[in-house]
Amino acid sequence: MVRLLRYFPTALILGLGLVLTLAATAWVERWERLSRQSEFQKQTNNLTTALQRTTNRYTELLLSISDLYDAANNEVDDAAFRRFVNRAVTTYPGIQALEWAPQVTQPERANYEQQLSQLTDGDRTFITERDEQTGQLIPAEQRDRYVPVTFLEPIPSNEPALGYDLASDETRRIALEQARDTGAIAATGRIQLVQETNENQYGFLVFAPIYEAPTVSLADRQSKILGYVLGVFRVADVVEESLRDLDYDIDFYILDQTAQPSEQLLGVYQTASRSVSAEPQKITILETNSALCAVPADCIQTIQLGQREWQIVFVPSSMQTFLWGTVATLVIGLLLTATVLIYVARWQSELQRTRELSDLKLRLFSMASHELRTPLSIISVSAQSLAANLNELSPEKRASSLDRIQVAAQRMGKLVNDMLTLTRAEAGKLEFNPEIIALEPFCQQLYEQIHLKAGQTLLRAGNATHSQIFADKSLLSSILLNLLSNAAKYSPEHSSIRLMIHQEKTAVCFQVVDQGIGILPEERSAILDAFYRGENVGAVSGTGLGLAVVKTCVDIHQGTLAIASNADGGTTVTVWLPQVE
Template identity: 45%
Template structure:
């Protein structure tokens, strides 16, 4: 026998070396790719998380500035001047809902000539010591010096812990004035730089948001008119830590970040640092928040901007200590798996080399077996040839009688074997997903009549066919349809007595065609109905009737490919009816 693997003893070391080299190289490469994928996934996850945090922070800032907008709308729709009690009642809900509010205030514009009257009016409301104040150089409240106009805090809520703000001239402080002046000139909401909230029990920064009001109720179209009709300021004092902590309570990300005011008069101004470990904001950084290169290859990737009253706050994110950047085992596991597979392949090649020797020995045995088998097969083949010669001589003497019977028997057996081979091939192709489905437009009545005419000579029972007078147009696969109906008819004939009839009926509702084949033979036991559609399954009452058990499996395959349905109605000893419903399109 010719050697299938020539020079295998020489090629084996080379093959083993190539396998090990290629396997180790692929393992290292796969581990590197996995590490890159993990890094990319880690970066994408971190970016999504800081995007969620940024969105939550911006939403929180918007909610707090909206408080002033709602208060502004209240002033717009109120026909009478808003009293101190009305102001307190309206803002009570906001004060209870938003923990970051330090105070909400109303400060009207008071000109120098109206100062005395204004102060007397507020004193008459129950504040006998009220006066317009300002901070001295020693940072103490004192009576405001005379100037052309004042913007004193007149309403403040809550009043508790904010008593000192009552009467304070907002335009006297540089920080507040820096926001009031552009707000007054533009009609837009403005925020201040950070302020230190000395009255707070915890150390944190705050910020102010101001919204101007005008005497005619709307923002005038030009700056001179806005200056002339300016009526006062609505002001909110908010605490940075409380504004941030409130919105981050539901988010459990192990991410630290620092807040900076980008528009501060000095260099970038620190506002607070959120520490994920304690879920709190501190006014002084315990450690500088720096973007981590593992999740932020560029520092800008970990930076976001928030908008607050024409100002921008910068947020710098970094993973906290508990974020778990080093918990990555994909690359080592990939490398280990690759090395194990390489080792397994090398072991397989080693075993294959040993198997080659046994293959040569088996090849020699196979050669001897075929030599012997070919000799043994000559005897039955000679018998078949002699029978064929005898059949030919018989047919030469007479066209009827024994020779014709032999010929009919051979043809019947050949057709039966051909049908079985076709059925096996159909099922095999169907299981492999390679069975072709080629529907064509045909007349279902003519098609069924043609199949019945082909089957009638093969069975002894009469086949009757009932159908509507008009044609039934359908898109069916001819080959599968013929196999379906042929198997149903042959099954019915095989398990029925020779003198009983087999009834075939076809009907249609313009969408689905219904084909029924009814026999009056042995029927199928109830216990066998569940499995009778499977290949090589036959009823327990078939007795000595020949059959392969493929017929109903072929029917099921053909119906499924046509997107149809079918069911069997059978009573043992009374007969079987198979109903098939196939879509016309």
């Protein structure tokens, strides 16, 4: 329960942070998605309006030319036609050409071709059509009626169209007949223009019928048709002119819904190149399932042109559909949650550390008051006995009292040194002052501080007993003194204690082997904690600081400590200290 309560604030902050982050992310995602959808719809409406406005301008232009013929009683020559339309073709770059094509019957063909030759200074001497096999222009076959291009502006780059029979191609003928029969402007499906040099570009024609006299019926319109005013357009030019003042990252397809499915594609506008292409390898599957379109129909707009319906299918770019604000909100929320968690974790760690230090101080004071009381009592009693009976005590008893005082003082000194070592290490102020140490005299001085039981022997062996090492003398003394004292304290009388010292290339090994009570397996993980004592120590006195001090001093040397013990008796403690050349 205590452990659960300890982690409760962290779990609460984590849960609350995640809930708030997810809620904020969901709200921002909805707001951003709706904003993107609204902006996308606004942009597609603007694009559609721009295209519709451009095509309307072209149809109005054709109607104004038909008004010219009406005002001039259909008596318009080549020069007048070119003067009238010159400004329009100069102003609107989307217009490939403006033309006049009269209807010519078979009996009138010879006379017309003579006039065409005079009009073109002999450059065109007959009505032409396109050869289906070679694609070249050839003299038109005989038929009842022809609709040859006669007036043309501008002439440069459009010369091949002069004399071309518009009725020789089925797609053009269908639009011609539709314009004639309805008396309204009619557009063709996609075609390859006669003057087009790029095979991957489609064009279209828009016809306005011109009649000899006013008509009231279909029969009147079919019998009184004089010819057609027409505009020639490339799909790419029309689209690029419409979008020249707009800068949106939206690709779109233009489809002629009036045509057969295989003939519907007019072009693909790609924002990367800012151009329209109809190359098959650049045409991808129509994708309308975008986050910016609540339903697929939201990605589709239509425009009307010459009794045909064009469909604009918009494809948002990946940059438009990616919700940057949503991702940013999620990341910021998670970062804030993580920051608060780290702060709380540190605060809990510091609080736990403060509690542990407080507990350590309490145990330290409690232990010190208990452990120091015994040697102080020994010193006090022995000193009082010497003072009261100095002249009556034999030299042996006086020496025994002095020896007890010395042992008690050493015990107090060791206890104080151990407490100071742990306290300074805990505060990060334990100094490390390495020096060259001759092991032979150093170990001899240590042996004098070890109080052995009756019959116990202390042996020293190894290849480095007479060597020199580079270490902190005070810390090394604490390591070996605690290990040897523990070995003597917990080993029986008449047992041997061995100190093995081995020197290798990169480290020095100190190994203390005893025949003591051993360490229980379940206690080995806690035996290095301060104040911890095993359950099998019995009545043997101690503070539980020895191995904790050893571990601290070994860590200061950046060494390693290993303990191997048999529960039935005997413990081996191995210390490796790095050797400095």
